[in-house]
Amino acid sequence: MTRWxxxxxxxxxxxxxxxxxxxxxxxxTAQQIADRAGxxxxxxxxxxxxxxxxxxxxxxxxxxxxxxxxxSSPADARPRQVFDAVALRLAALxxxxxxxxxxxxxxxxxxxxxxxxxxxxxxxxANVIANALIDRGLPPTRASVVSSAAxxxxxxxxxxxxxxxxxTRLLARFSLAIAELRDDLL
Amino acid sequence: MTRWxxxxxxxxxxxxxxxxxxxxxxxxTAQQIADRAGxxxxxxxxxxxxxxxxxxxxxxxxxxxxxxxxxSSPADARPRQVFDAVALRLAALxxxxxxxxxxxxxxxxxxxxxxxxxxxxxxxxANVIANALIDRGLPPTRASVVSSAAxxxxxxxxxxxxxxxxxTRLLARFSLAIAELRDDLL
DNA sequence: GTATCAATGGCAGGCACTGACATCACGCCT
DNA sequence: AGGCGTGATGTCAGTGCCTGCCATTGATAC
Numbered sequence: 491m492t493r494w495x496x497x498x499x500x501x502x503x504x505x506x507x508x509x510x511x512x513x514x515x516x517x518x519t520a521q522q523i524a525d526r527a528g529x530x531x532x533x534x535x536x537x538x539x540x541x542x543x544x545x546x547x548x549x550x551x552x553x554x555x556x557x558x559x560x561x562s563s564p565a566d567a568r569p570r571q572v573f574d575a576v577a578l579r580l581a582a583l584x585x586x587x588x589x590x591x592x593x594x595x596x597x598x599x600x601x602x603x604x605x606x607x608x609x610x611x612x613x614x615x616a617n618v619i620a621n622a623l624i625d626r627g628l629p630p631t632r633a634s635v636v637s638s639a640a641x642x643x644x645x646x647x648x649x650x651x652x653x654x655x656x657x658t659r660l661l662a663r664f665s666l667a668i669a670e671l672r673d674d675l676l
Numbered sequence: 677m678t679r680w681x682x683x684x685x686x687x688x689x690x691x692x693x694x695x696x697x698x699x700x701x702x703x704x705t706a707q708q709i710a711d712r713a714g715x716x717x718x719x720x721x722x723x724x725x726x727x728x729x730x731x732x733x734x735x736x737x738x739x740x741x742x743x744x745x746x747x748s749s750p751a752d753a754r755p756r757q758v759f760d761a762v763a764l765r766l767a768a769l770x771x772x773x774x775x776x777x778x779x780x781x782x783x784x785x786x787x788x789x790x791x792x793x794x795x796x797x798x799x800x801x802a803n804v805i806a807n808a809l810i811d812r813g814l815p816p817t818r819a820s821v822v823s824s825a826a827x828x829x830x831x832x833x834x835x836x837x838x839x840x841x842x843x844t845r846l847l848a849r850f851s852l853a854i855a856e857l858r859d860d861l862l
Numbered sequence: 863g864t865a866t867c868a869a870t871g872g873c874a875g876g877c878a879c880t881g882a883c884a885t886c887a888c889g890c891c892t
Numbered sequence: 893a894g895g896c897g898t899g900a901t902g903t904c905a906g907t908g909c910c911t912g913c914c915a916t917t918g919a920t921a922c
Contacts, residue, residue, distance in 0.1 A: 498900080519877065530902055535879060569860040602796065609795040610788065628860070634832045635853045636860040639825040646820045667821045668861055674755040674814070674822040675858050684869080705908065716871050721910060
């Protein structure tokens with residue numbers, strides 16, 4: 491019998507999700523989340539550096555997945571092959587959790603500051619991918635442009651995937667988007 | 677002779693820029709900015725809803741410029757023509773103020789929350805442009821993807837333009853980036 | 863001259879977040 | 893068994909961003 495109930499972080503995360511979904515991110519205070527999880531506000535901030543962190547805490551795991559996909563990409567891979575490798579990993583990670591992503595996406599899109607943070611997260615992804623392309627010989631600005639375009643496309647496709655009713659796979663949507671993008675840039 | 681010195685907003689903006697450049701956005705308090713401008717903190721927040729707003733206050737003017745460029749684009753314009761029209765306007769707006777943009781870009785890139793906000797601003801642009809493309813018959817997701825890709829490309833090109841020493845024009849950089857992007861997406 | 867207005871100041875307070883210190887079950891060491 | 897360090901937590905005071913409310917005061921209109 492331990493002194494404290496275990497899983498404080500997980501209880502905080504669950505409490506936060508419930509409250510955010512019901513009242514919106516901005517109208518939920520850290521104190522309320524802590525109360526619902528049965529801990530003090532101070533403890534909340536020990537587990538999550540900011541209130542936003544509750545929603546973006548899995549960012550490092552996703553980033554690690556991307557890095558791993560990049561490492562498994564050949565040293566002479568063309569940009570498109572690198573993107574496909576990354577998209578394949580992310581799709582495999584997200585596809586089984588569509589319901590979760592729908593909720594999360596709804597919460598994020600209902601709040602401007604969260605939306606900002608979401609964009610920032612994807613910029614980090616884009617930078618990591620750009621570095622991989624630079625390693626493969628692409629000039630820096632060129633690598634940034636193409637990586638950001640690819641990640642941005644993925645983000646939009648992800649949003650429609652998590653929102654709409656069509657069963658089209660994330661990966662298929664991404665491939666189609668890239669092809670259409672090329673056409674539209676002509 | 678008015679009761680108050682005029683241009684409180686402008687004095688606040690100037691004071692803020694000086695302090696941000698010297699100490700960094702996060703280490704400057706609203707109180708310090710207000711003191712330097714000779715007004716109270718409360719007055720600062722009457723002119724700028726948030727501290728960030730000082731740096732992004734011109735967003736509406738830029739947005740108006742974009743909207744105007746969109747209106748002057750023919751109803752049957754292809755996406756690429758629309759982007760070129762917008763880029764032309766923005767380049768004309770930015771090109772003469774390169775020194776200002778360099779400072780501003782440095783301040784923004786030195787702070788994560790400002791960087792987030794910057795990304796958000798560009799998402800607003802992308803949405804406006806996407807709507808114009810939807811009006812011209814492009815399906816919504818497709819319009820979002822291509823608009824976001826174009827805006828993102830512009831942002832990266834803008835960053836290198838405001839940073840490096842090359843005299844290559846913003847517009848030329850943008851055109852090149854789009855061409856390269858197409859190649860790299862193959 | 864009086865009423866109104868517009869720009870500002872002052873103040874109290876809410877919320878996010880931080881640093882410092884106290885508490886206390888648990889488990890290890892002797 | 894008894895003492896002791898450890899780790900998760902609580903408490904409290906404080907800073908900074910931001911808001912609402914009300915008072916002040918020169919300028920302007922009538």
